[in-house]
Amino acid sequence: MNREQRDGIFQQAKEWVLEAGKAIRDKINDPLTVETKSDPNDLVTAMDRDTEYFxxxxxxxxxxxxxxxxxxxxxxELQALEGTVWIIDPIDGTMNFVHQKRNFAISVGIYQDGVGEIGFIYDVMADQLYSARKGEGAYKNDTALLPLDKQKHFQEAILGLNHFWLCDNRLVDEKVMQHLVKTVRGTRTYGSAALEFAAVAEGIMDGYMTMDLAPWDIAAGIVIVNEVGGRTTNAFGKPINLLQKNSVLTCNPAIMDSIVSHYTVKGRK
Structure with missing residues (x-):
């Protein structure tokens, strides 16, 4: 994908993201049909399906x-990330969409032969569009996001951590995670992985870690975080596989080693 092709795809994808977001806002107070998928907390609505179909x-x-x-x-159904691949979550944070009518996002990542070229995270109700093109920086609406602070100290960090898995000893060592929470300055949870990535890119949070995300949850965010100098790996510092679910750590590189060593040495590998 050359620069001219990428710019053309970027502009077209941006139009579609904004159009889809407007359609959601226009219907936000319509009656909802809510179904469940893998478990009672894994929600899907007609709006999810309609937006994806769009x-x-x-x-x-x-x-x-x-x-x-x-x-x-x-x-x-793909076995490899060959060619141009769009990775889409029509509504990331469906539970927030259902219960709060805010704090959810449209997430669109566009990859060429496995390399992230374009990323969009659209906070629909706030009308805030995070976007990036590989090598051209990241933006919140029309404002460039600043590079992440390379001098950030681990003890000063604010981390996004999902409280659901944080207390599940099938996934993590509870005592290790308690120590992690006590060591950093604070923790937050937004209920939308895409918005957590956006918060890391903007410097509102210094890192986000979770144990089980699908490619569409993270594809756009990886591109955007990369463009401000952040890094995204699995929870043990290994590369992400965008053809399957992953544990995920995205963060300011200044604190990555502290998180990975703390988790992998004392926690479960």
Whole structure:
């Protein structure tokens, strides 16, 4: 993908993201049909499916040679990230969408042969669009995001941690995680992985760690965090596989070694 191609795809994808967000805002107070998927807390609505279908139909019409990985089942079954691949979460933070009617996002990452080229995270109700093109920096609406502070100290960090798994000793060593929480300055949870990535990119949080995310939860965020000098790995510092679920750590590189060594030495590998 050359720069001219990337710029054209970026502008078209941006239009679609904003259009889809407006459609959601226009219908935000309509009656909802809520279903569950893997468990009672794994929610899906007609809006999730309709928004995904909106992207699928437009991508396939405009770019028939492109591939799609998406949450609600309209995408392609891929064994490799070859060619141009759109990785889409139509509503990231569906529980927030259902219960709060805010704090959810549209997430669209576009990859070329496995390399993140374009990322969009759209905080729909706040009308805040985080975007990035590889090598061209990251933006919140039209304002460039600053590079992450390379002098950040671990004890001064604010981390995003999902409280659900934080107390689950099947996933983590509870005492180790308690020590981690006590060591850093504070923890937060937003209920949307995409918005957690956006917060790291903006410097509102210094890192975000969770144990089980799908590619569509993180693909856009990886591109955006990369552009401000952040890093994204699994919880043990290993590369992410965007064809499967992963544990995820995205953060300011200044604190990554402290998190990885703390977790892998004392916690469960």
């Amino acid at each position: 992207f699928i139909t437009r991508i396939k019409e405009r770019y028939p040679e492109h591939f799609i990985i998406s949450e609600e089942g309209y995408g392609d």
